[in-house]
Amino acid sequence: MTDYLILRVTAKFLIPLILLMGLYVQFHGELGPGGGFQAGVIFSAGLILYALVFGLYRLTQSIPVFVLKVLSSLGVLLFAGTGVVTMLLGGEFLNYNLLAENAVTGQHLGIFLVELGVGITVASTMLLIFAVFADQEGHD
Amino acid sequence: MSYETQLIVVILLPLVVAPVCYVVPSPRVAWLLTLATAMSCFLIAVQLLLAVLDGGGFSYHLGGWAPPVGIEYRLDVFAAFVLLVLTAIFLVCQLYAGSLTGKSGIKEIPLAIAPTFFAATLLCISGLMGIVVTGDVFNLFVFLEIASLATYAMISLGRQRRALTAAFQYLVLGTIGATFFLIGVGLLYAETGTLNMQEMSTLMPELVDRRTTFTGMTFVIIGLALKLAVFPLHLWLPNAYTEAPSVVTALLAGTSTKVAFYALVRMTVSVFGLETIADTPLPLILLIVGALAVIVTSAQAILQVNIKRLLAYSSVAQIGYMVIGVGLLTVEGLTAGFVHLFNHALTKTGLFMAVGIMLLNTVDAKLPSVAGLGRRMPWTSAAVVITAFSLVGIPGTAGFISKWALLDAAMAQEAYFIAGVIVIGSLLACIYLLRLLDVMYFRAPEKVSEHMPDETLTVPFPMITALWVLAIACLWFGLFTEHSLSVAKLAATNIMGVQ
Amino acid sequence: MTDFVLQHFNYWVVIFLMMIGMYTVISRGHLLKKVIGLNIFQTSVFILYISIGYIEGGTVPIVAGQVVGNTGDVVYANPLPHVLILTAIVVGVSTTALALALIIRIRDAYGTLEENDILKLDQDSDG
Numbered sequence: 001m002t003d004y005l006i007l008r009v010t011a012k013f014l015i016p017l018i019l020l021m022g023l024y025v026q027f028h029g030e031l032g033p034g035g036g037f038q039a040g041v042i043f044s045a046g047l048i049l050y051a052l053v054f055g056l057y058r059l060t061q062s063i064p065v066f067v068l069k070v071l072s073s074l075g076v077l078l079f080a081g082t083g084v085v086t087m088l089l090g091g092e093f094l095n096y097n098l099l100a101e102n103a104v105t106g107q108h109l110g111i112f113l114v115e116l117g118v119g120i121t122v123a124s125t126m127l128l129i130f131a132v133f134a135d136q137e138g139h140d
Numbered sequence: 141m142s143y144e145t146q147l148i149v150v151i152l153l154p155l156v157v158a159p160v161c162y163v164v165p166s167p168r169v170a171w172l173l174t175l176a177t178a179m180s181c182f183l184i185a186v187q188l189l190l191a192v193l194d195g196g197g198f199s200y201h202l203g204g205w206a207p208p209v210g211i212e213y214r215l216d217v218f219a220a221f222v223l224l225v226l227t228a229i230f231l232v233c234q235l236y237a238g239s240l241t242g243k244s245g246i247k248e249i250p251l252a253i254a255p256t257f258f259a260a261t262l263l264c265i266s267g268l269m270g271i272v273v274t275g276d277v278f279n280l281f282v283f284l285e286i287a288s289l290a291t292y293a294m295i296s297l298g299r300q301r302r303a304l305t306a307a308f309q310y311l312v313l314g315t316i317g318a319t320f321f322l323i324g325v326g327l328l329y330a331e332t333g334t335l336n337m338q339e340m341s342t343l344m345p346e347l348v349d350r351r352t353t354f355t356g357m358t359f360v361i362i363g364l365a366l367k368l369a370v371f372p373l374h375l376w377l378p379n380a381y382t383e384a385p386s387v388v389t390a391l392l393a394g395t396s397t398k399v400a401f402y403a404l405v406r407m408t409v410s411v412f413g414l415e416t417i418a419d420t421p422l423p424l425i426l427l428i429v430g431a432l433a434v435i436v437t438s439a440q441a442i443l444q445v446n447i448k449r450l451l452a453y454s455s456v457a458q459i460g461y462m463v464i465g466v467g468l469l470t471v472e473g474l475t476a477g478f479v480h481l482f483n484h485a486l487t488k489t490g491l492f493m494a495v496g497i498m499l500l501n502t503v504d505a506k507l508p509s510v511a512g513l514g515r516r517m518p519w520t521s522a523a524v525v526i527t528a529f530s531l532v533g534i535p536g537t538a539g540f541i542s543k544w545a546l547l548d549a550a551m552a553q554e555a556y557f558i559a560g561v562i563v564i565g566s567l568l569a570c571i572y573l574l575r576l577l578d579v580m581y582f583r584a585p586e587k588v589s590e591h592m593p594d595e596t597l598t599v600p601f602p603m604i605t606a607l608w609v610l611a612i613a614c615l616w617f618g619l620f621t622e623h624s625l626s627v628a629k630l631a632a633t634n635i636m637g638v639q
Numbered sequence: 640m641t642d643f644v645l646q647h648f649n650y651w652v653v654i655f656l657m658m659i660g661m662y663t664v665i666s667r668g669h670l671l672k673k674v675i676g677l678n679i680f681q682t683s684v685f686i687l688y689i690s691i692g693y694i695e696g697g698t699v700p701i702v703a704g705q706v707v708g709n710t711g712d713v714v715y716a717n718p719l720p721h722v723l724i725l726t727a728i729v730v731g732v733s734t735t736a737l738a739l740a741l742i743i744r745i746r747d748a749y750g751t752l753e754e755n756d757i758l759k760l761d762q763d764s765d766g
Binding site: 293301307311326 | 741
Binding site for chain 2: 069070072073074076077080083084087091092093094095096097
């Protein structure tokens with residue numbers, strides 16, 4: 001793949017934009033259309049494009065599979081952890097109102113944290129799936 | 141902790157421990173984590189059942205959003221009863237799985253993926269418990285898929301390559317079932333405008349004559365029936381149970397179909413409502429497919445050579461008994477169904493565990509391979525005898541209680557045909573299990589293959605303990621019925637809304 | 640009659656896709672094609688849900704300026720089915736990923752993805 005000049009140049013141009021778009025969807029999620037799942041998918045699509053053009057090896061060198069595994073678990077734990085914190089604060093599971101002085105701020109913060117967890121998990125799981133599948137191909 | 145908090149903790153705990161298990165490098169640590177989780181869940185479930193028996197049901201509002209806007213977790217006697225069964229079976233299965241992580245050479249699950257396996261079991265049980273406590277139909281779908289996805293992965297861990305195709309077959313059929321359920325929920329939502337079970341059940345009587353509602357109900361029931369492996373939709377089950385690692389089979393036999401049965405009862409009896417159901421052909425259909433399941437699959441079980449497959453077919457037949465209990469549409473019928481759920485969970489989990497232990501010392505799970513095992517593995521074989529008796533329904537074992545209750549319920553309804561089916565089913569069960577016991581005790585071991593281990597491997601202590609816990613439970617609940625039967629009766633009256 | 644057909648246009652699409660999906664799952668022996676059929680089948684349900692949530696002339700369910708209550712004149716599509724279907728899509732993606740993982744391993748183990756060939760190989764190893 002590394003011989004295709006046009007692909008490499010356009011990919012280099014596109015990948016930062018895709019990642020930026022992913023981050024925008026992630027951090028704008030609680031105010032407008034968006035959210036962790038979409039953001040995670042967009043973000044991982046950028047990285048998968050990188051792997052497709054420059055090779056999986058270079059991707060897994062910068063983000064080892066083990067890190068992806070840990071990240072996907074961390075995302076879930078961040079989600080659940082937010083819920084547990086609200087329970088420790090005396091409310092129900094995922095009752096964001098208690099996260100801040102003000103209920104609206106609390107909701108913002110809660111959704112932000114939960115969506116961050118979702119985003120991390122989705123992005124790393126997508127990459128994990130891609131890495132495992134693409135690696136299989138290499139063995140054939 | 142208040143009971144409401146315990147209700148959420150019991151679901152949350154395995155869900156949180158699962159990702160931790162996934163990244164823990166040591167199988168031993170992962171197992172200990174899982175065992176601790178299973179223990180805590182079991183203790184919480186006991187407390188919850190006691191609380192419900194004491195003060196009636198209660199609900200938990202996720203995120204502080206009151207239903208019908210928010211998702212609600214609701215616990216009544218039936219839910220608490222099934223929750224206890226699930227956590228108990230899960231605990232025993234984890235005890236049994238402990239030997240997977242040791243050095244005793246049990247190669248069912250490669251050590252390298254053992255942490256992932258434990259994570260999958262935790263996700264599975266979390267999903268199953270979620271189905272039991274949720275009061276929201278869409279949430280039920282989500283939990284159903286969490287549990288199913290974990291199950292597909294666990295089945296594919298089987299030793300032979302056939303496990304992969306069995307898992308794939310189950311995946312295709314399971315997904316179709318879940319999607320049917322989703323279609324049904326969508327149609328019901330279109331009609332009622334709510335996803336909350338309680339609100340839906342209050343709206344149902346006015347809407348029942350509308351075609352959309354009826355179609356939605358049909359889709360929901362077919363989808364759940366596929367998951368439950370009710371007779372003509374059971375084709376995935378024998379393959380999946382046969383090829384999965386025996387610890388997985390034991391876990392699934394005791395939990396997965398039981399929860400599907402719970403979901404079916406919950407949707408039909410408490411959401412759609414008794415009057416609604418009584419007007420449809422559903423009770424008749426349930427009776428017919430239940431009777432067919434008992435007769436046909438019991439007969440099929442007789443023809444099997446593979447012991448795990450034999451027991452799997454018998455599982456489909458047992459599901460038939462439970463479905464008959466619902467089809468009778470009486471408190472007695474439902475009680476019998478619920479008791480059978482409990483007793484069969486103990487019995488079949490025990491039997492599959494025993495087969496798993498026997499597999500340690502045999503080449504395969506075929507009938508001729510276990511010849512003479514009665515002498516070589518006396519303790520395991522004795523447990524097989526007890527659990528097999530319970531499966532047939534010999535007096536003094538748990539299986540007798542539920543079959544008697546079912547027979548009683550059928551006679552009370554003057555459904556003599558059904559009563560006959562139950563008796564014939566038990567006779568057929570007698571035949572296929574006596575075949576097994578006959579080979580185990582009265583056939584000289586043939587030298588089927590040179591791979592046959594000469595020396596009998598000592599069975600790891602946790603495995604045999606787990607098996608005997610279940611075997612003794614089979615006897616205990618056959619002799620002292622007041623607990624299981626009265627709770628089931630309470631659950632049935634509670635869910636039917638009769639006092 | 641024509642009106643009835645046209646007014647329920649998206650529901651016809653749903654049924655059409657549903658049948659295509661089911662038929663593909665049942666009739667195709669190739670495991671990969673079964674997964675594709677399964678995906679089409681699931682997609683039909685997504686459209687069903689979104690059709691349920693749609694309201695004629697309704698706008699996107701985003702709070703514009705002030706919060707408009709029930710008495711307000713802004714008609715918006717029901718957002719709940721969209722949320723539900725987002726979840727269902729996630730579930731569908733997970734199922735597909737798992738199915739593909741199984742397919743890769745089946746291909747490694749059997750060397751084929753045709754159902755009939757796999758069945759034959761299984762029977763041969765029995766005999």
